[in-house]
Amino acid sequence: MRTKVEGVTRKRSVNIELDDVSLRGDLVVPGDALGTVAFAHGSGSGRLSPRNRYVAEVLQAGGLATLLFDLLTPEEEEIDLRTRHLRFDIPLLAHRLVGATDWLRGEEVGELSIGYFGASTGAAAALIAAAERPERVGAVVSRGGRPDLAIPVLPAVRAPTLLIVGSLDYAVIRMNEEALTHLGGCKKLEIVEGATHLFEGSGTLERVAVLARNWFVRHLATEPGSAF
Numbered sequence: 001m002r003t004k005v006e007g008v009t010r011k012r013s014v015n016i017e018l019d020d021v022s023l024r025g026d027l028v029v030p031g032d033a034l035g036t037v038a039f040a041h042g043s044g045s046g047r048l049s050p051r052n053r054y055v056a057e058v059l060q061a062g063g064l065a066t067l068l069f070d071l072l073t074p075e076e077e078e079i080d081l082r083t084r085h086l087r088f089d090i091p092l093l094a095h096r097l098v099g100a101t102d103w104l105r106g107e108e109v110g111e112l113s114i115g116y117f118g119a120s121t122g123a124a125a126a127l128i129a130a131a132e133r134p135e136r137v138g139a140v141v142s143r144g145g146r147p148d149l150a151i152p153v154l155p156a157v158r159a160p161t162l163l164i165v166g167s168l169d170y171a172v173i174r175m176n177e178e179a180l181t182h183l184g185g186c187k188k189l190e191i192v193e194g195a196t197h198l199f200e201g202s203g204t205l206e207r208v209a210v211l212a213r214n215w216f217v218r219h220l221a222t223e224p225g226s227a228f
Contacts, residue, residue, distance in 0.1 A: 009060070010108070016069055018099035025069025025100070028060055029109055035138060035220030036065040036109045040097050040129075042087070042120020042145070046070045046077070051198070051205060055117065055143075058209035062217055065109050071096045071122070090149050093125035098132050113138035113220045116159075117212060123163075124149035131156040139219035141212045144172060144197050147179035154179060160186035162215045164208055166195025186219075 009030045016023040025047060029036075037059050039052050047068040056066040070077070071093050072086055080086040087093075101114055114136050118126030123145025130137040131153045140161040147154065147163060161183055163176045173191065180189050190211055195204035 014067075014069070016100050016103045018096060018103070021073050021096075023069050023071065023073065023096065023100070025067055027065070027067050027107065027109075028056070029065040030060050030063055032063055033065040033109060033112060034063050035113045035115055035216060036067060036104060037115040037117050037216055037220075038067040038097065038100055038104070039069070040093065040116055040118040040122030040126045041071060042118070042122045046072075049119075052117070052119065054205060055209045055212060058206075058213050059117075059216060062213040064115075064213070064216055064220070065112065067100065067104065069100060071125070087121055090121060090124045090128065093122065094128035094132070097125050097129040101129060101133050101136055115139040115141070115216045115220050117141045117143065117216075118145050119143045121146050121149065123147050127157055127161070128153050130159045130161075134158045139216050141215055142176070143208050143212070144169060144199065146172070146175060147183075148175040151179060151182050154182035155184050157183055158185055160215070160219045161188075162211065163187070163189045164211055165189070165191055166197060166199055166201075166204065167191050167193045168195060169197045172197060 011028045014025045014027050047070050116126035123142035127150040130140050137159045140159050142163045165173050165176050192207050194201045199205040
């Protein structure tokens with residue numbers, strides 16, 4: 001079993017200093033945390049995404065610490081609103097996620113295994129980062145993600161990976177099915193019935209949150225890279 005962080009739930013805003021940028025985030029650490037889940041948001045989203053914050057609350061209730069943070073600075077977000085190119089700069093997003101992973105070493109959750117919850121293009125960044133930090137990353141969950149954008153590195157991903165797609169998101173289902181064939185190790189594709197790309201249908205986001213919670217609780221209690 002991995003080390004637990006004991007005590008009462010702690011919440012605080014953080015600044016993650018990486019290279020020449022400072023990224024804003026929110027770190028929540030429940031008592032007896034089993035692991036930490038860092039969120040990699042998708043196209044045009046950020047740490048204040050209502051969908052990701054809802055999922056984070058479910059994970060926290062399940063005993064998992066969460067880090068929601070902006071992968072782009074406020075200035076970069078303004079540029080991206082006009083050009084829409086930074087949200088598809090997967091190497092940049094993955095680099096920022098790796099940096100946040102290393103930053104977590106200096107926090108109270110530093111000894112815990114890390115999971116990534118990626119949405120849309122953030123899922124590709126999460127998988128690339130998992131391949132770069134196999135000793136730290138114990139699980140990955142993708143919600144309506146684009147893992148196909150990380151196909152060259154998927155065979156190197158050791159972390160157990162769960163791909164969640166809505167049954168009405170036909171194009172993304174095909175992309176995830178293709179990515180699944182390239183992933184090595186423990187992997188699963190879960191289709192949520194009646195869900196669109198944004199999981200706005202009744203009960204669909206709740207289903208995503210439960211699937212993610214169960215996956216992380218199951219896998220973050222083991223050493224990263226372990227067979228399961």
